[in-house]
Amino acid sequence: MAGVGHGSYCQRTMRQRTMRQREHLHPSVYTLPPPTDTEVLEMAALPKALDWCERGMCTSSWNQHIPQYCGSCFAHGALSSANDRIKILNHKLGFNGPDVMLGRQSFLNCAPGHGLSHGCKGGEPADVYEFMHQYGLPDETCLHYNATDYTKYIDLYNGTCPPDGYCLHEDARQPQCAVLLPVTKMVRYRAKEYARIAGEHAMMHELLNGPITCGIACSPPFINDYTAGILHDTTNFTHIDHDVEIVGWGEDDAGVKFWRARNSWGTYWGENGFFRIVRGSNNLAIESDCHFMVPDVSDEALVWDESPAFGGSLYGIRPFNTTKAAKYHVENTSAIAWNSDRQHRHEIRLDLLKQRLDATRLMTTSTRLVAALGVLGLLAFLTLQGRRRRFYQRL
DSSP: TTTHHHHHHHHOSSSOOHHHHHHHHTTOSSSOOOOOOHHHHHTTSSOOOOTTTTOOOOOOOOOOOOSSSSHHHHHHHHHHHHHHHHHHHHHHHOOOOSOOOOHHHHHHHHHGGGTTGGGGBOOOOHHHHHHHHOOOOOOOSOOOSSHHHGGGHHHHHTTOOOOOTEEEEOOOOOOOOOEEEEEEOOOEEEEEEEEOOHHHHHHHHHHHHEEEEEEEEHHHHHTTTTOOSEEOOOOOOOOOOOOEEEEEEEEETTOOOOEEEEEEEESSBBTTTTTEEESSGGGGTTTTSSEEEEEOOOHHHHHHSSOOOOEEEEEEEESHHHHHTTTOOOOOOGGOSSSOOOOOOTOHHHHHHHHHHHHTTTSSSHEEEEEEHHHHHHHHHHHHHHHOSSSBBOO
């Protein structure tokens, strides 16, 4: 947005996002070790460019500040990545229905009551993925996004999330006495697992599976001056206060390496809502603090199967095949209430991620070749298908 100052978009407030008892997961975000010789060789073996949007695997873009300012970039970055990974997974599963756009408002209404973010006053991607891991999120048809959060419930509900704050049906057949009815059973999308990664090598490795979300330090030139092209910021700004989705990487004709990222400020900003930034130098700390998630779409089978166990109604999903439905336990929303547990208990530790990567490196040369061919085959297939805070708060 032209004319908007730095502090209006990305600044810390007095109510900062703490990561108490998570220091072992998040070392310093300001400095990164250089890649090892092995990592350099592995990156050189990857494709010169990968862009999930060019392969038709990206969902629609969002604007976090419509209809009003809301410091929810962390939720938009995290959920944009989750939306796209769900699309990739459903494509692999053979489902080509409408894109899933996860419920931003459901999260902002309900997650802060569990200590997961401060709503429109900031948070981090791990808040979103932990909530999805524990409770799941419905798609956005449950509640439209209105850039508000849990604070609207403080007077009546002590800031906790009422049933209609998660999913709602408004019965307005008689407008003079419209009734708000909470929907308590619906298809939910979950995070099977999630973790933090950092560095060019780890980012490229994980991007082979789908988009990721990364923190970025919003310097004044980034906010006020960027319009297009490959950004190379020279301010040495390292105060991470914003989150964006990374959808791929590439090189320009001059050999300049870059990340392609999606912002959450509308498509009128930057390159149709996206931007490119130099890769491999941790510019604006873009490579310091990233997250990925593995989606769980198993609830879809309850209603979208050829012989479904449940069907949809105005009041949520209901048994359609009673015999089949009896085999499933569909949770209601009663668990989405105040919870003082503020730890991100399910985030994968960095040492466990390293063990996974080390185990991958122990593959034989022939197995590596088969795996590489498999990745290239998948990318070719998707191309063809496309043709048919430490202590910081992100705002």
